Amino acid sequence: MDTLVKIEKVVKVYRVGDEDFTALHDISLNIEAGAFMSFVGPSGSGKTTLLNLMGGLDKPTSGNIFFENINLKDLNRTDLAEYRRKNLGFIFQTYNLLPVYSVYENVLFPLLLDGEKESAVRQKVLDLVEKVGLSDQVNKKPAHLSGGQCQRVAIARALVKQPSLILADEPTANLDAENSYQVLELMRDLNRQLKAAFVFSTHDEKVTKYVNREIGLEDGRIIWDKKRDGNGVLE
Amino acid sequence: MIRWILAGILRDKTRSLFPFLVVMLGVALVVYSVGFMEGVFMGMIDTTANLDTGHLRFVNKPFYDEEHLNPMDRALAAQKETGKWLRENSDPKVQWSPRIRWGAIIDVPDEKGETRSQTPMIGMALDLLSSDSTEIERLQLKNAIVQGELPKGPKEILLGDQLAETLDVKPGQTVTLIGQTFDGGLATDNYKVVGLVRFGVSAMDKKMGLIDLANAQDTFYMEDTVTDWLGFFPSHVPYTDYRKVSSELQSRLAGFREAPPQGWAKDDFPIVLSILDQRNMENMESMFKLVKKIIVGVFILLMILVLWNASLLNGIHRYGELGLLLALGQTHKKIVWMLGLEAFFIGLLGSLSGCLIGGAVVYYMQEVGINMGDAFVQTGMMVNDVMRGRVTLEGFLLGIGPGLVASIFGSLIASVAIFNRSEANLFRELEAG
Numbered sequence: 156m157d158t159l160v161k162i163e164k165v166v167k168v169y170r171v172g173d174e175d176f177t178a179l180h181d182i183s184l185n186i187e188a189g190a191f192m193s194f195v196g197p198s199g200s201g202k203t204t205l206l207n208l209m210g211g212l213d214k215p216t217s218g219n220i221f222f223e224n225i226n227l228k229d230l231n232r233t234d235l236a237e238y239r240r241k242n243l244g245f246i247f248q249t250y251n252l253l254p255v256y257s258v259y260e261n262v263l264f265p266l267l268l269d270g271e272k273e274s275a276v277r278q279k280v281l282d283l284v285e286k287v288g289l290s291d292q293v294n295k296k297p298a299h300l301s302g303g304q305c306q307r308v309a310i311a312r313a314l315v316k317q318p319s320l321i322l323a324d325e326p327t328a329n330l331d332a333e334n335s336y337q338v339l340e341l342m343r344d345l346n347r348q349l350k351a352a353f354v355f356s357t358h359d360e361k362v363t364k365y366v367n368r369e370i371g372l373e374d375g376r377i378i379w380d381k382k383r384d385g386n387g388v389l390e
Numbered sequence: 391m392i393r394w395i396l397a398g399i400l401r402d403k404t405r406s407l408f409p410f411l412v413v414m415l416g417v418a419l420v421v422y423s424v425g426f427m428e429g430v431f432m433g434m435i436d437t438t439a440n441l442d443t444g445h446l447r448f449v450n451k452p453f454y455d456e457e458h459l460n461p462m463d464r465a466l467a468a469q470k471e472t473g474k475w476l477r478e479n480s481d482p483k484v485q486w487s488p489r490i491r492w493g494a495i496i497d498v499p500d501e502k503g504e505t506r507s508q509t510p511m512i513g514m515a516l517d518l519l520s521s522d523s524t525e526i527e528r529l530q531l532k533n534a535i536v537q538g539e540l541p542k543g544p545k546e547i548l549l550g551d552q553l554a555e556t557l558d559v560k561p562g563q564t565v566t567l568i569g570q571t572f573d574g575g576l577a578t579d580n581y582k583v584v585g586l587v588r589f590g591v592s593a594m595d596k597k598m599g600l601i602d603l604a605n606a607q608d609t610f611y612m613e614d615t616v617t618d619w620l621g622f623f624p625s626h627v628p629y630t631d632y633r634k635v636s637s638e639l640q641s642r643l644a645g646f647r648e649a650p651p652q653g654w655a656k657d658d659f660p661i662v663l664s665i666l667d668q669r670n671m672e673n674m675e676s677m678f679k680l681v682k683k684i685i686v687g688v689f690i691l692l693m694i695l696v697l698w699n700a701s702l703l704n705g706i707h708r709y710g711e712l713g714l715l716l717a718l719g720q721t722h723k724k725i726v727w728m729l730g731l732e733a734f735f736i737g738l739l740g741s742l743s744g745c746l747i748g749g750a751v752v753y754y755m756q757e758v759g760i761n762m763g764d765a766f767v768q769t770g771m772m773v774n775d776v777m778r779g780r781v782t783l784e785g786f787l788l789g790i791g792p793g794l795v796a797s798i799f800g801s802l803i804a805s806v807a808i809f810n811r812s813e814a815n816l817f818r819e820l821e822a823g
Contacts, residue, residue: 212717212813233721235813240719251714255401260394265718267391 159319159352160186160209165218167204167375178204179375181218186354188319191346192368193355200372202356206322209354210243211235222320240269244313244351246323250305252297252312258284259293262311269316280315286348287311287341303334307341314345323355327362339365363389395732399739404707409700409733409800410740413793416693417744418751421789422779423685425752429759429780431678435629435665440528441514441594443668444620445632446484446639448476451659453617460493462572462610465617466660468651476619479642481635483623487525488616490515490606494569494577496549496599498557507557513567513599515606519543528622531587531600537561538585545605547581550595551588559583571611579609614653628782629666629675636664682788690792697800701733705804712808717816726805730798737797741790748789755779 167179179201186192186209194202207213208220211227212235220227222242230238244265252261262284266276284293287307297305306326313321326342327335343365346353355362363369369389371379381389399406439445449457453464466472469488476486492513500506517523518531518541526532531540536551538561547567549559559565564582571577581601588595607613623632640662647659666672705712715725759778 207816210717212816236716236719236721238719239717243719245717251710253398253711253714255398256394260397264394267394268715268718268720268724270391273393 157188158185159188159190159223161219161221162186162205162209163219163221165208165215165220167201167208167213168216177375179208179215182375182377183218184370184377184380186320186352188352189346189350190352190354190368191343191366192353192370193357193362193366194370194372195357195363196372196378197358199374201375202372203324204375205372206324206354206356209320210245210322211238240265241316242318242320244316244318244321246306246309246313246321246326248325248328250297250302250309250329252305252308254297257294257296258289258300258308261297261308262315265312265316283311283315286345301334302330303337306330306334306338310338310342310345314349314351317349317351319351321351321353323353325357325359326355327357327359332361335359335361391728392731395728396735399732399735405704405732406736409697409704409736409797410743412693412696412700413737413740413797414744414747416689416796417741417789417793418748419744420686420689420792421745421748421785422751424682424785424788425748425779425781426755426777427678427682427685428782428785429752429756429778431674432629432780433778434674435671436625437589437591438669438671439620439622439665441589441591443663443665444487444618445623445627445629445665446480446621446636447663447665447668448472448486448619448621448639448660449617449663451661452657454661454663457491460491460570462492462570462612462617463574465490465572465612465615466619466658467615467653467655469614469616471651471653472619472660475646476621476639479646480621480639483627484621484635485524487516487528487620487622488603489618489620490603490610490612491617492569492606492610494567496553496557497566497568498559498563499566507559509553509557511553511599512597513601513606515601515603517604518600518602519604529589529600534587534589535585536588538583541584541602544602545579545581546584546602548585548587548600549583550598551586552592552596553598554583554586556596561585567609569610572615573611575611577610581605632664633666636662636667686788686792690796693792693796694800694803697733697796698803699800701729701801701804702807705807712811713816716811716813722809722811725808726802729801729805729808733797733801734794737794738790740797741793744793745786745789749781749786752779752781752785756781 162182162184165179165182166177169176169178182205194205196202208215211230214228222238227235227238253264256264259280263273263276263280266280267273281293284290287310289304289307292300292304297308300308327338330338339362342353345351355366367383369381370377384390450464450466453461456464473486473488480486492515494511494513496509496511497505498507516525518525526540541548547565554560561583564580566578566580569577587600603616607615643660643662650658666675712725756779
């Protein structure tokens with residue numbers, strides 16, 4: 156598999172009051188294209204910070220993050236916005252759907268931001284809505300959907316531009332067990348169909364059953380990096 | 391994208407209703423204020439023009455220089471020739487009417503022929519008896535008659551109703567005018583009061599009388615002579631055009647002066663004036679423009695302040711949405727542009743609604759008006775008692791412009807905060823909902 160993201164000796168230090176707080180200590184790892192993996196660990200372990208840095212939302216204090224050989228450190232604010240727009244999809248714990256727009260419109264939105272004409276992408280959006288199992292809800296507003304359905308819309312929105320990397324921060328934290336499993340299965344299916352890499356930050360053990368790779372974080376350090384072997388066991 | 395933005399505006403009342411109402415109200419007030427001021431100012435111009443100065447005035451300069459003395463001997467002769475020249479050389483939209491300004495003592499006799507009451511008065515002589523006269527319509531004399539009727543024969547006079555009340559005169563009575571002839575002699579003539587008029591201009595209703603032009607020429611020995619030629623534009627011509635037409639005519643006048651009619655005296659030197667050159671109207675116009683600017687400026691400022699505040703609240707209300715836009719890769723500039731576009735649409739909708747409301751009120755004011763006669767009763771202002779608005783394109787433009795500017799500007803000021811928003815905490819902020 157080709158390397159999609161290369162994280163090289165990354166350190167992230169935050170200034171908290173008069174003191175420095177090191178959120179990530181010398182992290183190095185590679186993420187392959189089409190990966191389906193998670194960062195697990197308790198609060199404050201550095202999971203979200205890592206997603207922030209990979210998403211170009213923040214810059215490391217030292218070290219480098221390469222996305223397809225582009226060093227994110229070299230990109231300015233506008234370039235980073237373009238990097239996110241072209242390459243990334245985001246899924247949030249609280250879905251962050253736009254409440255006044257329908258399911259169809261929420262999924263369409265990233266394409267409109269990219270300057271696409273609705274008529275040209277209408278079928279693409281409807282196909283994706285069908286893929287996430289919401290064809291019969293296409294004109295409903297988020298307020299009329301269940302949590303699981305909202306997260307499906309968020310997944311469709313993240314995937315509509317066919318990005319190569321999806322960053323999902325605690326995607327199942329607001330869902331009950333049944334909905335969590337359904338959403339995880341959906342993401343795994345889409346990962347296989349669309350070949351987009353999914354990277355989760357989570358402390359939900361249910362996610363472990365689905366991912367092919369799990370990286371444990373504690374106090375900003377990698378404490379394990381398990382990959383699923385031929386027998387389906389994470390080692 | 392525009393459809394997307396419009397859908398958001400229409401569906402999410404919290405982002406659009408308050409700014410929309412602010413813009414609508416502000417624009418309605420601007421349109422109403424400007425329309426009302428335009429109406430009052432144009433009403434003042436038209437009333438002054440009809441009763442006194444015309445929109446244009448062709449007058450002998452020696453007469454104009456001393457008109458407070460009513461120097462009849464400096465009136466301009468060769469009425470027919472002058473009228474012909476004016477009609478051939480001025481803008482075809484202008485209607486020219488000859489008039490004589492006169493002053494006299496009006497004497498009211500008792501049954502024995504002794505003076506019962508007497509007072510100085512001013513008067514205007516104009517064409518009242520010709521079948522093709524436009525003056526009766528222009529001065530709306532049929533509507534202005536409060537008692538009696540219009541003159542139908544020679545030596546009949548219309549008096550202002552307040553003057554008649556002061557003199558205790560009623561239609562049917564005969565009065566004597568005692569004045570000065572064209573060549574400085576004493577002029578006396580009897581006139582029958584046939585009607586009392588009320589123009590709604592206290593200054594006129596207290597002092598003025600109207601007689602036919604030919605009768606005045608006879609009474610004051612002014613054959614083929616008038617003191618003024620007044621030019622009138624149709625009401626749709628804006629007052630800003632008056633000066634231009636006046637200048638054009640003034641430039642042609644040099645040739646007329648070089649080959650003058652035989653009846654003119656050697657030192658006659660007619661000039662062309664627009665109404666804005668007379669009765670301090672230029673200052674009134676400047677003041678009118680200044681007040682208009684102040685009103686529009688104040689409303690823009692107030693709207694910007696309120697809309698700025700509203701946009702800030704909107705920014706807080708939509709904190710998550712704007713964060714999402716950043717996460718999805720929108721640049722800060724693009725987000726500000728989107729908010730500006732949103733503000734433009736809200737401003738446009740608000741402005742158009744405001745124009746409709748303000749315009750409707752101004753239209754009502756234009757057609758019906760408000761009677762302020764009691765307030766003007768003690769003033770000498772040549773203002774019609776009924777204050778009217780005037781629907782003008784400028785009024786709407788002065789409403790729509792500020793409505794849009796305030797809406798967009800208010801939004802842009804509030805949007806400065808977006809430039810300061812860091813992406814580094816977006817995950818946490820968006821997790822917070």
